[in-house]
Amino acid sequence: xxxxxxxxxxxxxxxxxxxxxxxxxxxxxxxxxxxxxxxxxxxxxxxxxxxxxxxxxxxxxxxxxxxxxxxxxxxxxxxxxxxxxxxxxxxxxxxxxxxxxxxxxxxxxxxxxxxxxxxxxxxxxxxxxxxxxxxxxxxxxxxxxxxxxxxxxxxxxxxxxxxxxxxxxxxxxxxxxxxxxxxxxxxxxxxxxxxxxxxxxxxxxxxxxxxxxxxxxxxxxxxxxxxxxxxxxxxxxxxxxxxxxxxxxxxxxxxxxxxxxxxxxxxxxxxxxxxxxxxxxxxxxxxxxxxxxxx
Numbered sequence: 001x002x003x004x005x006x007x008x009x010x011x012x013x014x015x016x017x018x019x020x021x022x023x024x025x026x027x028x029x030x031x032x033x034x035x036x037x038x039x040x041x042x043x044x045x046x047x048x049x050x051x052x053x054x055x056x057x058x059x060x061x062x063x064x065x066x067x068x069x070x071x072x073x074x075x076x077x078x079x080x081x082x083x084x085x086x087x088x089x090x091x092x093x094x095x096x097x098x099x100x101x102x103x104x105x106x107x108x109x110x111x112x113x114x115x116x117x118x119x120x121x122x123x124x125x126x127x128x129x130x131x132x133x134x135x136x137x138x139x140x141x142x143x144x145x146x147x148x149x150x151x152x153x154x155x156x157x158x159x160x161x162x163x164x165x166x167x168x169x170x171x172x173x174x175x176x177x178x179x180x181x182x183x184x185x186x187x188x189x190x191x192x193x194x195x196x197x198x199x200x201x202x203x204x205x206x207x208x209x210x211x212x213x214x215x216x217x218x219x220x221x222x223x224x225x226x227x228x229x230x231x232x233x234x235x236x237x238x239x240x241x242x243x244x245x246x247x248x249x250x251x252x253x254x255x256x257x258x259x260x261x262x263x264x265x266x267x268x269x270x271x272x273x274x275x276x277x278x279x280x281x282x283x284x285x286x287x288x289x290x291x292x293x294x295x
Contacts, residue, residue: 062192100171109152
């Protein structure tokens with residue numbers, strides 16, 4: 001997936017600046033190497049970006065390409081998200097060889113996911129399911145499903161589509177049934193704040209609607225002091241210049257789900273995100289997240 005995303009950004013840059021010379025610097029991260037432990041216990045999805053950010057800071061790379069949903073709420077002081085590419089499908093995908101949808105799963109069915117966000121929402125809707133941890137790249141996860149280790153697995157629809165595996169999607173899970181992760185489906189590009197030449201080149205890749213919607217979602221996450229591997233969900237849409245954001249914080253056991261929403265002009269995206277976060281905090285989100293961090 002990381003290589004696909006880097007190649008995609010490379011192609012977009014060359015389409016906008018045909019004389020550029022671009023070299024891909026392939027790296028393995030700690031998140032790629034540790035596959036036998038749930039992400040929540042080893043530092044969350046931020047483990048997938050630390051080595052890339054080090055390469056930016058020591059200037060062995062000019063840009064880093066990420067899945068936005070993997071990005072922590074706070075970045076190192078000298079780095080920024082300079083551009084968001086147009087968002088792809090933000091939904092989660094239900095993948096199974098024997099069942100057509102979540103609703104068709106029998107009690108005690110084994111469902112694989114690495115996400116506490118999905119876990120809390122699935123347990124709230126389907127308390128009889130067995131939610132099991134699932135790690136590895138997309139091919140590894142699908143192999144585990146095909147070997148019978150799980151009755152179904154939940155993956156990001158955008159990832160499967162980008163890898164040419166949309167045919168493995170059994171059903172799409174609508175945001176009304178499982179609110180997506182903050183930034184899900186969007187590719188972002190990180191660079192050094194002071195690298196003006198590179199940042200000017202990257203500005204041609206900025207997709208305004210994605211920029212505003214993800215800004216609202218990330219502002220909510222930042223206000224909640226949420227990491228990447230916590231039971232927080234947020235999804236914003238824009239219609240007629242009005243940005244609407246829905247947010248969720250859940251107890252991983254699925255016993256408590258807190259919901260909040262707000263709307264306003266898209267240019268007020270960050271304030272909208274803060275409003276949603278404050279509504280969630282007023283409902284007790286801080287205590288839920290504190291308990292998750294202390295586990």
